[in-house]
Amino acid sequence: MGLSNLKNWMQETDTRWQRRIKSGRSVLVDARTPMNYAVISPVCRAMKDPRVTFFFTASEQPAAARQIFLEAGEGINLVTPARAALMKFDAYLAADILWVRLPRGTRRVQMFHGVAGKYSHVYDSPDHSMRDWDRLFFINRRRLENFVRAGAIDRGSPAARLVGYPKLDCLVDGSLARSRVLDDLGIDPRRPTVLYGPTWSPYSSLNSIGEALVKALVDAGYAVIVKLHDRSRDPRYEHSGGLDWGARLEPILRAGGGWLADKSDACPYLAAADLMITDHSSLGFEYLLLDRPLIRIDSPELIEKTDINPEYVDLMREASTTVRNVSEAIAAVNKYFEDPGMLSASRKAVAGDLFFKAGTATARAVRELYEVIALDPPQPDINIAVS
Numbered sequence: 001m002g003l004s005n006l007k008n009w010m011q012e013t014d015t016r017w018q019r020r021i022k023s024g025r026s027v028l029v030d031a032r033t034p035m036n037y038a039v040i041s042p043v044c045r046a047m048k049d050p051r052v053t054f055f056f057t058a059s060e061q062p063a064a065a066r067q068i069f070l071e072a073g074e075g076i077n078l079v080t081p082a083r084a085a086l087m088k089f090d091a092y093l094a095a096d097i098l099w100v101r102l103p104r105g106t107r108r109v110q111m112f113h114g115v116a117g118k119y120s121h122v123y124d125s126p127d128h129s130m131r132d133w134d135r136l137f138f139i140n141r142r143r144l145e146n147f148v149r150a151g152a153i154d155r156g157s158p159a160a161r162l163v164g165y166p167k168l169d170c171l172v173d174g175s176l177a178r179s180r181v182l183d184d185l186g187i188d189p190r191r192p193t194v195l196y197g198p199t200w201s202p203y204s205s206l207n208s209i210g211e212a213l214v215k216a217l218v219d220a221g222y223a224v225i226v227k228l229h230d231r232s233r234d235p236r237y238e239h240s241g242g243l244d245w246g247a248r249l250e251p252i253l254r255a256g257g258g259w260l261a262d263k264s265d266a267c268p269y270l271a272a273a274d275l276m277i278t279d280h281s282s283l284g285f286e287y288l289l290l291d292r293p294l295i296r297i298d299s300p301e302l303i304e305k306t307d308i309n310p311e312y313v314d315l316m317r318e319a320s321t322t323v324r325n326v327s328e329a330i331a332a333v334n335k336y337f338e339d340p341g342m343l344s345a346s347r348k349a350v351a352g353d354l355f356f357k358a359g360t361a362t363a364r365a366v367r368e369l370y371e372v373i374a375l376d377p378p379q380p381d382i383n384i385a386v387s
Contacts, residue, residue: 032060032096032098033230034070039113041071057079057080065080084100094108110136117309124309134159137365147160164355166361185259186259187258195276226259227269276292278296295329295333295336319343319346321343
């Protein structure tokens with residue numbers, strides 16, 4: 001028996017033994033940032049099953065684990081990567097290209113984060129194999145086909161599952177109300193509200209015109225919400241331009257009765273906004289599910305330097321109004337508030353392309369995860385929408 005076969009035999013024997021001595025299952029969630037956890041969290045919340053125990057690790061930044069999983073609440077099962085390596089898990093769940101070492105074996109599930117096509121050679125048309133993953137929960141058919149064309153997986157791969165994006169179910173299932181979110185933020189729902197959600201990059205609009213744009217929107221009388229990438233608050237990162245953007249923008253927003261987003265899950269802020277401005281962020285595409293106006297800041301260097309798949313640039317351009325500077329942005333905002341229905345058909349078409357059956361993705365992800373861990377769902381079925 002070769003070493004590889006011996007290893008597989010030992011892992012399978014371990015799995016069978018564990019399932020003989022205990023009826024439950026264990027799932028390890030790994031995240032690089034709080035945003036990674038926000039992608040996975042709907043599945044964790046929906047899978048309230050006493051037979052399934054979730055554990056959480058931050059394989060790249062173990063010391064930051066509590067901050068990364070802060071929104072998971074108190075009392076969660078945090079484990080270091082070193083401890084996780086000694087444990088037996090039935091599934092490993094990630095929303096980024098992470099790979100914690102688990103010698104006792106597990107089934108690896110990739111949920112992905114974002115649909116903007118940035119760093120395409122890693123996330124959208126990989127120049128590396130993804131065949132080591134047991135499940136790939138694809139957000140849309142476009143990315144699945146891109147993986148096949150790139151040779152990252154085989155056509156008809158049993159690992160590929162068209163699931164959708166559980167994180168966004170709340171945008172279309174009626175669970176988020178604009179007025180309620182704004183009330184919680186201390187913003188009068190009668191005020192026209194603009195969300196600014198730039199991507200994280202040295203070439204982001206945040207680093208070029210972000211501060212001037214936020215100030216101009218405030219001066220124009222709009223209630224402004226800014227949703228920064230998790231790492232834009234940390235000046236140690238080159239992508240942040242050496243600035244803590246949260247600290248820089250918060251006084252401007254406070255003076256105008258706006259809000260600096262303090263949660264990693266952007267969905268409540270998307271639901272609250274009447275209009276959104278971005279450069280090329282996944283949040284911009286996510287906002288299209290609400291069929292509200294989107295403004296795109298033209299950022300050619302961002303597109304070039306972050307290896308954005310051109311098809312996603314075209315999709316964003318098709319569903320939004322493109323501007324090049326602050327004055328054009330303010331003019332476009334004013335125009336959209338006069339006629340918010342402009343480009344509605346394009347917004348709906350792009351959203352339908354990028355988010356498979358939005359509103360029911362969590363149900364599919366949970367069903368798939370039960371299959372991965374070889375456990376029958378509870379009867380009657382868990383109380384989530386199934387399609």
